[in-house]
Amino acid sequence: MVDVCMVSVAKGRQQKIEHDECRHSGDISCVQPSYKQVEDFLLQADNLCIKRKQRFTDLRKQVLSLICRSEQPLGAYALLDLMKDAGRSAAPPTVYRALDFLQEQGFVHRLASNNTYLACAHPQQQHEAVFLVCKQCGATQELHTDGIYKAVESRAKKVSFKVEHASVEVVGLCAHCRAA
Template structure:
């Protein structure tokens, strides 16, 4: 990904980037890495990118069945596995749902703020959080391999309502 494209992804502190732009960024990252973004993987990615909140695998399956009729759970899960493994999406474990990654060209660990009222999820792009957790783990002799931090509460829009 070019420096300008990467800067554009970082330039949106609230991460309201467009779904098409995100998919193009993933296509570009896939080409650069020699990955095969099959039509189905791309379609699942597009569905996640277009969603305004985290989306569950079976909701994706229902959307695919509307178009293709014969989509099966293993097909969706294989596409999700590919997208997760390559850092194009994140899985929010506590709600078993998926969101697009706001920095698909970078490997990174990020915490999420999840609203329990509207189910929105905000990616917190501050490397200091992940670095602090890793430093604390290492100070305790623990070797972290992955980290997922999900903070539940109420977003500012729901809090005002």
């Protein structure tokens, strides 16, 4: 099994590359896995759980799968609805616990600006990310760029603040919606 990283290498075009190749440089934009890549993504999560001695249960797999297949980040209650549609009706704590697990494993991110969850483009490693949230269509891109976090770290250091988690959420218009 090879780690898989979904990247968009040019406008709209997506390419699956191996983890070793993915250096998170400033020149690629990492995005949510496309529908066809979901299976790879779930397999990868599965392998990471084995490696980390974590249990990738049916519930967790289902929640992650639903998030992956969504075009947009999903809220907890939207997930509950989708689970009901899929024949598994659950109460809020169930989905919140699954989401907590998936976040701890780095498989999903939570967007504080709109209370939603989306699949992480790079489950292999811990990282910070920048999210570009289109206020029109809701589509959200995950960018990786050292520059922003280095700037944050540097500023925090000046006031002796110990950074644990930096969340950068950018609301605006995506390329597609700008054109339309």
